[in-house]
Amino acid sequence: MPRSATARRTAARSRGRLPSTWQRWSPTTAGTLAATVPRRRSAAQAATSPISPALHADQISIPLLIVHGAKDERVPVAQARGFVARLKKAGKVEGRDFTYLEQSENTHNLLREEDRRGLLNAMKSFLGRHNPV
Structure with a gap:
């Protein structure tokens, strides 16, 4: 039963x-x-771990724009901060090798107009520096 x-x-x-x-x-x-509750890694997480950019920060050779919302409940902001820390540990320089934008009121879905505007401005600036046309 x-x-x-x-x-x-x-x-x-x-x-x-x-x-x-x-x-x-x-x-x-x-x-x-x-x-x-202790978390277990899913099969998908185990399969993607070897190709995670965070585990290969020293091999990244192109400029990155990293944007994360501090109030994101789906993907913890600690993941973005950890990635940034690994980039710095690998000798990457913020502003030259990567740009990190953490939006204090942003969630996973860019619900606020000012967050969307901030993202678009960051993208425009980033592309203007690294992909001028």
């Missing part, structure tokens, strides 16, 4: 993990769960 949802949750908690679909409840609940 199938176990109830409550029984499955209790069993998952006792094993120290919860189904990933539960992280979709709300940002607050997901953040709480993510902080307390």
Whole structure:
């Protein structure tokens, strides 16, 4: 006989993990769960790790424009900051080898007009320096 949802949750908690679909409840609940439940790497994450730009920062030879919203709940801003740190550790210079724009009020979807405008201005400036026509 199938176990109830409550029984499955209790069993998952006792094993120290919860189904990933539960992280979709709300940002607050997901953040709480993510902080307390150890995350497992998915097959897709394991497959893409060897080709991650962050792991090969020393091999990047083209200028990069990196833009991230500090309030992005889908992709943590720590990932962008970590990538920037790896670029600097590899000897890359901000302003020459890469440009990093972190928008303090931006989310994953560029919901605010001023964030979209800021991104477009950053792109125009970046392309003007690195791809003049």
